[in-house]
Amino acid sequence: MEFTLLWAALTAIGFAWLGTRIWPERLPDHATDRMVGAAAAGLLVGRLSAMLLQGTNPLSNPGDILIVRGGVHTGTATAAAIATYLWAAKWKVANLDATSPAALMGLGGWHAGCLWRNACLGSGSELPWAWAQEGSLISRHPVELYTAVGLMIAAWLVSRLPWRLLTKSGVALALAGLVRLLTEPMRPSITGGPVVWYIAAIVVGLAAAIIGPRFSPGPSSPT
């Protein structure tokens, strides 16, 4: 048994909680609980989607659902997490804006959790801060830490945006996709990675940020 994924998940929750303390403005009650619940729902849906795409029937093999290391589908997981959060917030879309910086912090915390999992390294690099796996002579980019830093910068940027409906949340989704897209070439991969879904996140996020304010007469006002 090993608990590295658990530590990484707790790091993500810790960073999300920190985000709610740094940017508490207009947050709904129990924002961290809602984010954790949404992440759990996203994890479940993403795992089920990955199983179906791999040709494994979740109904005849329910035990496989628990093996999250077997793969989680990025696109459906993200969509399910957002939908669950909206449901938990009684479909008050403006709550997405208030939670976006903390959610990006949480996602950044998940990537920083690579330190617990010994899973930070990517493609080879001669840069001075690159390091090698134990027993290896090949130094590598700590790509997951780059991603963590990028997402935390994105959280700060989103926090500076004006309160207009879907502006913060749309830009947050686009920046999350952009940070992952920019770091993906440094990430070891067999399937090529979910690049299409990163691009989809950028397009959908920017569209939401542009279109959202047109459906709101004034600044977004979550409860």
Added chain:
Amino acid sequence: MRKALSLVTRALVLTIILAACGASTIETSSAPGVDLPPTTADEFEVHLATLEKPAVVNVWASWCLPCRAEAPLLNAAFEKYGSELVFIGIDVQDNQADAQAFLAEFGLEFDHFFDPKREIANHYAGLGTPITFFFGPGGELIRAHSGVVDERTLALNIDELLNLS
């Protein structure tokens, strides 16, 4: 609402914990319907020593849930790197019929051996099932990964092997 969130949070934690668990000259045919060739640790070591390419050796069993989860990934890795690396499966503590059903379900087309006493994994000090060993050319053990191997871990260690050759 809070109860529902608490339940979901517990489910997440439980999911993550459970996810963390966890032949000298040998005949290497693993055609459908043909019994997997039995092998011993010594025979397997000699076999590895004859390989000119690095090898990814996955220890699995048909009863092992995490093995099911990683099988599609191993198949994808074999399809991508099968010409540069040798992929070998070791079915442990299993029976031939269930092993054949497992291979048929996941279409794992690389060579597999039958190790009912789990001698090979024990020989390389590998704990638990599944476990994935990464060997350099000639059978030098580079790394062992216990538990389900995820895509990033498998890809990173394959990259290490490719840089050896």
